[in-house]
Amino acid sequence: MDIAAWLARATADADVRGLPDLKPLLDTLARATQALRDADAEFRHPAGEHADAAPLDHPHDQDAG
Amino acid sequence: MPHPWITRMTKTPGSLREAAGLVERREVSPVELTRACLDRIAAGNADLHAFITVMEERALAVAARAERSIAAGTYRGPLHGIPVSVKDLVDVAGTPTTAGSRVPPRMPAHDAPVVANLLRAGAVIIGKTNLHEFALGTTSDETAFGAVRNPHDRTRSAGGSSSGAAVALLEGMCYGSVGTDTGGSIRIPAAACGITGLKPTLGEIASDGVVPLSSTLDHVGPMARTVEDTALMFHAMLDGEPRLDRLSAEAVGPLWLGVPAPYFFDKLDDEVVRLFGEARAALERAGHTIGDLAIAHAERTADVYLHIVLPEAAWYHGPLLEQHADKYSPGVRLRLEMGRYILSEDYLRAMHARAALRRAVDHALEGLDALLLPALPIGAPVLGEASVSIGSAREPVRATMLRLTQLFNVTGHPAIAIPCGLGRDGLPRAIQLVGHRGGTERLLAVAATVERQIIAGAGSVGGGTG
Numbered sequence: 451m452d453i454a455a456w457l458a459r460a461t462a463d464a465d466v467r468g469l470p471d472l473k474p475l476l477d478t479l480a481r482a483t484q485a486l487r488d489a490d491a492e493f494r495h496p497a498g499e500h501a502d503a504a505p506l507d508h509p510h511d512q513d514a515g
Numbered sequence: 516m517p518h519p520w521i522t523r524m525t526k527t528p529g530s531l532r533e534a535a536g537l538v539e540r541r542e543v544s545p546v547e548l549t550r551a552c553l554d555r556i557a558a559g560n561a562d563l564h565a566f567i568t569v570m571e572e573r574a575l576a577v578a579a580r581a582e583r584s585i586a587a588g589t590y591r592g593p594l595h596g597i598p599v600s601v602k603d604l605v606d607v608a609g610t611p612t613t614a615g616s617r618v619p620p621r622m623p624a625h626d627a628p629v630v631a632n633l634l635r636a637g638a639v640i641i642g643k644t645n646l647h648e649f650a651l652g653t654t655s656d657e658t659a660f661g662a663v664r665n666p667h668d669r670t671r672s673a674g675g676s677s678s679g680a681a682v683a684l685l686e687g688m689c690y691g692s693v694g695t696d697t698g699g700s701i702r703i704p705a706a707a708c709g710i711t712g713l714k715p716t717l718g719e720i721a722s723d724g725v726v727p728l729s730s731t732l733d734h735v736g737p738m739a740r741t742v743e744d745t746a747l748m749f750h751a752m753l754d755g756e757p758r759l760d761r762l763s764a765e766a767v768g769p770l771w772l773g774v775p776a777p778y779f780f781d782k783l784d785d786e787v788v789r790l791f792g793e794a795r796a797a798l799e800r801a802g803h804t805i806g807d808l809a810i811a812h813a814e815r816t817a818d819v820y821l822h823i824v825l826p827e828a829a830w831y832h833g834p835l836l837e838q839h840a841d842k843y844s845p846g847v848r849l850r851l852e853m854g855r856y857i858l859s860e861d862y863l864r865a866m867h868a869r870a871a872l873r874r875a876v877d878h879a880l881e882g883l884d885a886l887l888l889p890a891l892p893i894g895a896p897v898l899g900e901a902s903v904s905i906g907s908a909r910e911p912v913r914a915t916m917l918r919l920t921q922l923f924n925v926t927g928h929p930a931i932a933i934p935c936g937l938g939r940d941g942l943p944r945a946i947q948l949v950g951h952r953g954g955t956e957r958l959l960a961v962a963a964t965v966e967r968q969i970i971a972g973a974g975s976v977g978g979g980t981g
Contacts, residue, residue, distance in 0.1 A: 451858065460856040471845070475853045479821070483861050486818045486868070493812070493868045 453484045527551050531690040531744035532759070535593035538585065545578040545585070545596025548690075549639050552598040555688045556642065562669065564661035565682040567603045568610050568643040574598065577639045584637075592758060594751045595637030599691040600683050601630060603643035604650055604676075605735070606724040614726045615648040615658040615676075617842040618835055627724025629693060629735055635755035641689050644679030648847045650695060650728045651828060652676055653703050653916040656898050657844035664898070665708060667942055671895040674707030674916070676700040680738050681708035691748040692738040697728045698820060699890075699920025701736050702932035702947060706891035709934045709943030711745045711966075712738040714920075715955045717927030720752050729827040731866070732820070732924040742933065742963045749959065761956070767964045770803040772887040772948075773879060778813040779919055782905050784893045786938030791889050794935040794946050797972025798887075798965065805887065811875040815868060816922040817914060822857055822865035823925070829854030873926040877952070880928075885961050886949040890932035892918055894942030919947060929955040931962045935969055 451459075457480045464472040491498065528534035528543070537543035553571055560566050581596035606612050606623035607630050613620040626634065633640065645663050647655045655663040655678035663678035665671040666685050673682050677694030681704035684692055694701040696714040705712030713736045720735040727733055737748030743762060750757040774795070783791075799805055829836075832851045840848060879886060892915055893903055902909045923930040930949045938944050948965060950958030 456856075456858065463856075464852075469849070469852060472849055472852055475849055476856065479825075479853055479856070482818045482821050483857075486815070486822055486861060486864055489812075489815050489818070489868065490864070492815070493864075493871045495864070495867070 453480050453487070456480070456483070527687055528690075530740050531597060531747055532593065532741070534597055534690050535595075535747070538596045539590055541585065545581040545639060546575060548596065549574050549578040549598045549641065552641055552688050555686055559686050559688070563664045563666065563682050563686065564645050564658075565663060565679040565686065565688060566600070566642045567613055567615070567645050567660045567679070570610065570640060570642050574639050574641045581637055581639065591637040592756065593747050594633065594691075594757050596639060597637075597691065598639045598641040598689045599633060599693070599748070600642055600644045600680055600689040601640055601693045602646055602677050602680055602695055604646060604695055604726045605630060605693055607640055607643065610643060612726060613643075613659070614650070615646040615660060617659040618839045621726065623724065625724065628721040629752045630724070632753065632755040633693070633751050636751040636757055638691070638751060644677070644683055644692060646679055647676035647700075648844050649726065649828075649832070650676040650697055650700055651847050651850055653699065653913055654896065654898070655679075655704075657847050659844075662898050665895045667709070667895065670897055671942070672707065672898050674704030674891070674895060676704075677712070677738065678704045681705055681710050681712070684708075684710045684738060684740055690739070691744060693752065694736055694738045695722070695725060696734045696736055696924065697732045697824060698917045698924050701734075701738055702890050702920050702930060702945075703916055705738055705932040706934075706943065706945035707895040709937070709945070710738060710740055711742055711931065711933055712736065713745050713749055713931045713955070713959070714923065714929060715749065716929045716952050719929075719955055727827075727831050729824040731823050731827060731869075734924065742931070742959060742966045745931070746959045746963070749955070762959055762963060767960045770798070770884045770961060770964060771882065772798070772803060772805045772885055773808040773883045774805060774887050775810045775813065775879060776807050777809045779888050782892055782910060782915065782918065783889060784905050786894060786940065787889050787892055787944050790936045790938065790944040791946060793972065794969050795887070798968050800972065801968045803968070808879055810879045810922070812868070812872055813875070813922060816872065816925060817917070819865045819868045819872060820917075820921045820925055822861050823869065825850070825854030826857045826862045827854075829857075869925050872922065876922070876926045876928055876949070880949070880951055884950075885958060888947050888949070889919055890945040890947035891916060894938050894940055894944065923949055926952075928952050929958045931958060933962060933966050933969070
């Protein structure tokens with residue numbers, strides 16, 4: 451799941467659960483998660499060993515079968 | 516027949532070692548020591564909120580037994596008859612473990628192993644100390660038992676989460692404390708209050724019987740007034756066998772220290788920079804070699820940390836949040852709820868990065884005795900403030916306080932905070948030494964050397980007993 455889709459679902463869920471104050475924290479978390487994913491190459495994500503791997507910053511954007 | 520106690524206490528001992536010497540020589544009795552600590556608690560706790568539970572009756576009974584045992588010639592070592600405190604995240608049989616929360620406490624039937632070891636060493640558990648609720652914070656203003664106030668300035672935080680322990684030591688309410696440290700929760704309050712705090716190597720001291728925050732990052736460790744006292748507490752907590760010669764057995768010559776400047780020195784207040792510089796200069800004048808270095812990926816620490824601590828905390832608290840959400844402090848509840856949204860993929864990504872960070876710190880330590888850096892980027896913040904000034908910028912308090920300590924929770928390296936003096940604002944500042952994994956004993960020996968040099972170079976540091 452990419453970050454935008456994740457944030458949209460998490461924010462909607464927080465609303466349903468009556469936790470509107472959670473939304474700014476989720477925004478912060480989204481930025482941290484994006485930064486962590488962006489560091490996949492730096493941390494040598496093992497998928498990088500596959501020649502045809504998806505871009506390392508979004509290895510699972512397409513749903514796997 | 517052994518002689519009875521020969522004098523009455525006329526002055527409160529300033530350190531655990533001093534108190535232990537007086538007890539061993541029967542110049543001060545454990546009951547006197549315990550009563551003196553209880554008096555300090557009675558005088559100061561209503562305002563400082565250092566203790567949640569004071570175990571007066573039980574402590575005096577244990578002290579009386581210790582007194583009889585020592586008088587009969589059975590002296591168990593430097594912790595025998597010495598009053599110590601336990602963070603109220605750690606189980607002590609027969610007392611509630613509140614974790615600083617209004618959430619219903621655990622009611623343990625058994626002591627945590629670390630407490631059992633202390634009791635085996637003869638320590639007197641005097642009470643359970645206050646903390647940031649469930650150890651999920653660094654300011655200790657989110658607790659059901661009153662914000663923990665810093666004795667240096669009561670409008671300010673004592674740090675966190677093991678804040679009550681630091682205040683209890685600073686105020687002479689005990690001689691050693693059990694703390695826990697998931698992102699800096701021993702070293703941060705030690706730095707904010709001007710005492711010493713050790714996070715041992717990951718897993719070295721058992722965390723069984725401790726309310727978890729993060730099973731990957733939680734550490735249990737000692738807090739005390741000096742490095743020597745911290746070593747005595749460490750050994751008592753580790754295996755119940757504290758001895759003075761266990762510290763001195765580690766020979767220390769001229770030290771090789773590395774200062775990791777990039778990232779760690781990006782956001783420091785002026786007094787941290789000044790006092791760290793003075794400490795470094797004192798060490799160099801004493802013949803120790805100090806070089807600058809960089810730790811790869813260090814700037815990724817907070818992101819990695821967040822994606823480990825939050826989902827692990829959310830796992831433990833999930834059932835409690837379902838039943839008792841309204842009993843959590845609002846901020847603590849929200850941070851726990853945040854962890855419920857982290858994807859397993861990102862948790863595992865952070866665990867993978869953790870291994871790389873561990874290798875990076877191992878690499879930085881090659882050929883060195885220890886890393887040397889500040890322990891806390893600022894002096895103790897004002898209670899209730901969400902941000903703090905560093906230079907012309909406003910920075911978030913929590914992230915700032917964790918900035919210099921949390922990497923070593925992620926990597927598991929032992930780290931110790933030592934006072935390096937008072938800033939011009941009257942607030943303590945501290946250095947941090949980081950040792951090799953599995954090298955806690957060596958780190959303590961290095962820290963004892965560094966402490967001596969800092970004291971020699973800058974005059975007396977740290978907090979007295981008041």
